[in-house]
Each structure stands twice: as structure tokens, then as C-alpha cells.
Amino acid sequence: MADKTEVSRAGDGSKSVQEQAARNGMWLMPPVDVVEDEGGITLFADIPGVSKEKLSLQIEADMLTIEGEVDIPAPAGLEPSYAEVGLPRYRRMFTLSKELEPSKVAAELREGVLKLRVPKAEHAKPRRIEVKVS
DSSP states (O other): OOOOOOOOOOSSSSSOHHHHHHHHTOOBOOOEEEEEETTEEEEEEEOTTEEEEEEEEEEETTEEEEEEEEOOOOOTTOOOSOOSOOOSEEEEEEEOOTTBOGGGOEEEEETTEEEEEEEBOGGGSOOOOOOOOO
């Protein structure tokens, strides 16, 4: 999957893009790769700059929500003259299939990549049927 989010600069110019985004509830949609195998799905979300403490993962009903806030400390009294990250927050939502087992989700954050493993429910896993000869 590849998603792009554009942010326009609005307002009188006295506030930073980050302040405007936070006030308007704007989020970046991180790119996510989804890989399915016989045992379930694995999601890889690119969320650079998000620490474990600033990451929130929630499952409510069949909705998986990934939220994170970029945590890039800057020296006191200094403002960047150029910044690639225009919004300080990420958010992505997915509807989970009834074939998945949301109570068994495993998450790992490593070097700016969030890895989520959602296993399939037992009833949805492929199973071998034994054939009897009579």
C-alpha cells in the first residue's frame, strides 16, 4: 500500500505547521505493507521518529488503530530552518476481518518500523482433511 497525505499551510502564518495540524486534528498516514500467510497477517508500518512511549495501538470491535507522535528533541531556543516532517503525528486505521484473532496481536517497534502480527482464528486456518478408504 502506498498512501500520500498533503498538508496545506493555512492561517495567518504566525503558527507552525505542527501547531496548525495539532489544532485541526491532522495526521500523517504512514505507509503500511500487509503480508498474509497461512497463519495470519503481518503489518509493517513506517513511523520514523516515534518512540515506544509515544505509540498507541488500540483494537475496538473490529477496528485496529495505530497512532504515534514524532519525538525528535531539538535544543532549547532553536527552531529548524528546514524540516522534512511537516506533521508531528501519525494515524492509520484498519478494519480487521472476522477471520483474524485480535486478542492475540503481537507488536514490535524497531528502527522506525512497527511490526504487527495478527494471527488467523482457528476456524479460518487451512486444515488438512484426511480421506479414509473403505
